[in-house]
Every structure is written in structure tokens, then in C-alpha cells.
Amino acid sequence: MTQNFNTLHLRSVTRSFTDAAGNQLKALDSLNLDIQCGEFIAFLGPSGCGKTTALNCLAGLLPLTGGNISIDGRRIDVLPPEQRGFGMVFQNYALFPHMSVVDNVGFGLKMRGVAKSEIAARVRDALALVQLAGHETKLPGQLSGGQQQRVAIARAIVIEPPLVLMDEPLSNLDTKLRIEMRAEIRRIHSQLHRATVYVTHDQDEALSMADRIVVMRAGVMQQVGTPREVYGRPANLHVARFMGFRNVYDCLVTNSQGEQAAVQAKGVSLAGMLVRAFPGARASLAIRPEDFQLCPEGSPHSFQARVESVEYGGRDSLLVLSAAMGQVYARIAGEFEPGSQVWLHVPPEKAIVYEGADA
């Protein structure tokens, strides 16, 4: 099962369990997804959204309760993990504490009955790839977090799996190392030309690494798309909130032309891009804090707001303002005093109008 594949299909993959009160809960509900060879897929969502469940189902560590997984038409969801041959990097790395770095990395090859000389050569190559040469004889306990993480990656890729699964592998590292390792994982992925499924709750990580992002919420897939699509056009309000649209206002669609819409929110008229809403309908307008701009008084699609508080953030400041449609979070460069009045404007292509009132 170590040959490469063309497409991995997930068809209505479902994993439900029974809670203490006897209710059926769906940790993963009818997930449909096709993964192409060489693709980097990120599962993104808050904790408890089912992304790790999806990964464990792929690895074979959790049996499915519905649906199936197949590779180029061959069903694999019935195989135990040891026969699927997917490499997996665990959140806590799960390095074998009693084995040296070399033995950890060589474990998968040994299980496959590869000759000793070949194991030594392939382990050496894998350690060179993750830039860990010189640490061969150390035990995992003698390595730093970043080094352990590289060993975990080397161990997962040395078996040349058709698919590498990564479960929040960077969540235990500090910010600087995390950003370095992102590039490293991306580099290793493109060198191997294998599919990678990467689970994270960090939108920056998903945006910077993935070819496609799968946004999850409460076990249900919300959106699949390129980082640009998911960031620019979240499919629904849940995804929008998760992707940083912190300002959401109830509004009424007054007019629409093509993709553009004019809306009224408590007397303030604004413009935005239409995602499944029609004139006359109640809708929700979503705006990111960083998309507000200062503008002269009375500009079109602008509104007046009073600065309530200022949180200094270096390059810019996070302002909490009160306006006619409610509280506004805006990230704007410049000096502000609480109590002052400002005029704000949002470029229509940055605001998104969603069907239905905010729940």
C-alpha cells in the first residue's frame, strides 16, 4: 500500500458515537472530498469541529460508522491502520521514548521487512531532509520540541507513504519556530510530491501552507476551496467569523446589481458583495476589522462612529467604536483618543452580504 495514487475519495464519511446520556452524536457528518496526488489539504476549524476525527478515520485509528474511503476505486476504510500505510504525525509527536532517533525513524521500514543496509540509507536521507543529521543516537527525551517534531515528520515520510497525515504538529512550538516549520513542512511536501492532509485550528497556518482548505464546523464540512477563495469569500457566516470577519450586522438588501449589493443596517447604507441573498431580504453584513478605512465626512457608503477604546498593537491599533448599527471593531493605523468621532468606510469588495439574519 505504499504506491502512489491518483485520487483518494471520501464518500459521506460519518463517525458518530453515543454520549453518556445515550444520544447519538455525529463527530463527523457525511464528509465528501476528493484528494489528488501531490495536494496539500488543510482541515481548518475550531476545536471539536471534527477535523481530528476526520484525520483518524483516514488513518484507520477510528472505524467509520458510515460512508467509505477508497483509493483509485479500491476501498481502504476496511483495512486496519498497519495495512493502509499512511504516515502520520501526531500532535504530541508520539515518538517511541525508548528508541534512538535512528530507530524511531527506521521503525516503519523495519516493520516492512526492509533490508538493514537500505534502512540505514533511507533513514540517513530522511534525517537529512528534515535537517537533523548529527542527532542519530539521541533519545527523544534529549531533543528539543522542534527537533522532536522533525523526527516525527521524518518517521512518517521515510516509509514513502502515498498520504501523510498531520494532526496540529506545530501547536506545541513557539511562534518563531512555528513559522520556520511551516516553510519546512511545505518544502518537504513539494520535494516528495505526495498528498498531505494537515489538521489545524490556525487560519494563518492553513492559508500559508495549503493548496486547498476544508473548513469544518460541528462535524460538517462548510467550505472547500483555495486559501484565496476561503479567505476572500467565506461560504457562510460561520466560515466568515472563523476567517476573521468580526463585525456582523443585521441588514436589509435594498438593491443589487450582479454581485454587488446595497444594504441598510439601522439607517446606515453600505455596499458589499452578495453571497446568496436577494433584494428585499433580511441579510447579514460581515466585515473584517482591518478592512475599515478612515474617510472624509459624508463620503458615499460611510458612517460616523465614536471611539470607545483603543488597544495599541504596534503597526496599527484595534479600535472599539460605537456606530448606528452597533459595535464596530476596526484595525486602523494612526493615533486615536477615546471619545473622538471618526468617519469610516469599507470598500464594497471587502464587505460580504450573507442571506438571513445572524443567528
Next chain:
Amino acid sequence: MNSFSHDVRSWLIAPALLCIVVLFVYPLYYGFVLTFHPMNGGGAWANYVQFFTKPRLWFTIVITLELAVPATLINVAASIPIAFLLRRNSSYQKWVTTILVVPVTLGTVLIANGMLTYFSPNGWFSQAVTGLHLYSGELRLTHNYWGVLISLIISGFPFSFLLILSYVTGIDPTLAKAASTLGATPWGQFRRIYLPLLAPGLTMTACLTFVQAFSVFPSAILLGSPAGATRVISIAAYQAAFESYDYSLASTIAILMGLVQLVLVAGLLFARRAFYNGPVTGGKG
């Protein structure tokens, strides 16, 4: 704190230290010195010479080892699979644990009493075996070697099971999952991940179980044949002290009994150093 001797607070350990000296160190020392003052004369080493020249005495070491070593191996070996099956915190774990704690609380004499009825030639067990035509000969499981061995297993198994269960549940289960994604079968996961990580715990359990089994006394008398097949070393010491009133020889036997235990435990602990002895989780957090 610059120096231990200058710290007045260190006097706080004095009462505890005094208790250890008075209740443990001095009696041990007294007993040890006593071994070099044989009751019937014949030089300082006469007791030791007597022990190692009389088969009636030295052979008790063999008899005791023949009981204690199999009992230890059986208890540890049987605990591993059961602890493994119950390693996930299920409701079974609570039940089995509760059932297993019972023999620990009963004490060996009560166990022996129960066994004498249950395993006797016309007891339930023998009648059941005969009734089911499993064995046609006479089944003797009391007043011989087997009775004592069974009693050592009944009283020792819960102890080693509970110890091993705590070692097994301490091992991070994601390690086995990681091994499975790398191609290890369930047996491979056990042999290459669990067993090496358990080895220090298993040797420690074996040490404690062995020491307990080696000092067997009541069940060797009640369930064995104390004059023959199960004349263990503690019986020899008892007879020397309270039948011949030779405290000096009794002390010698007791000291040698402790020495045998010490040699075996030291050997096991030395072997333990060959195993990995670090943390049993796979990395940070």
C-alpha cells in the same frame, strides 16, 4: 541551607531515625551477631557450616525457590494480558479490580481454609472435574506442592495485577497508534512498544511478588506437607527457634533467607538497568 549539620531543623528527623534504629537496625544487628554465637559451640561459623552441610537445612532454599519462582513468573505473566485487556478505563476495570482486591484483604489463613474445602479430594473442584470426566485419576491439590503454589497465586496475583495495571495505563496509548500507522501489527505493537516500556515495571513487580512468595509460611503449613515437599525455609527457621530453642541457628537461617532474597532482587534490579528507564510518553504535552 549551607550545611546539613548546621541546620537545626535536621534534628526533626531524629525521632524517626531513633525508631528505625531501635525497631529495625538494632534487632537486625543483634540477630546477625547472634548467628556467630552457636548454641552448641564449635567456633563462630559453626551455624553456617551446619546449614550448608545438612541437606535438611540447605535443601529448604531449593524447596522455597521451587515455590516462589514459579509463583512469581505465573503471577507476572498472567497479569500482563489481563492488565492489557483492562487498560482502558472501562466499567469492567472497576469490577475486576474490586474482585481482585478481595483476596488481598482476606489473608492467607482464610484463603487456606477456603481452599482446603474447595480443593479437597471430595470438595467441589475435584467432584466437578471428575463429574465432567476431565480427569479420571485422583486429583490431589491440597497438602502438597500444588496447594501451596495455588495459594501463592491466589494471594499474590491481585498484588502483581494491580501494580502492572498501573504501569500499563501509564503508557501513552498514542505510541501504539503511531506504531500501527507505521505498519506494526497488534502483536508488533505489544512486543516493540509496550513490552520494552513495561520491562522496568515488570521487574519491579517480579521483585516484590518474589519477596512475598519466598517468605511463605502459613499456607506452606496449612495447605502443604510441612514435613516434606513444602518444608520451606521459614518453617526451618521456625522449628529451630521454637522447637529446638536454638535462636542462634534460627537467626542464621533467617539471615540466609534474607540473603537469598537480596541476591535475587539485586540480580533482577541489575538486569533492569539493561532496559530503557525513562519517561513513557512520546514527546511534549
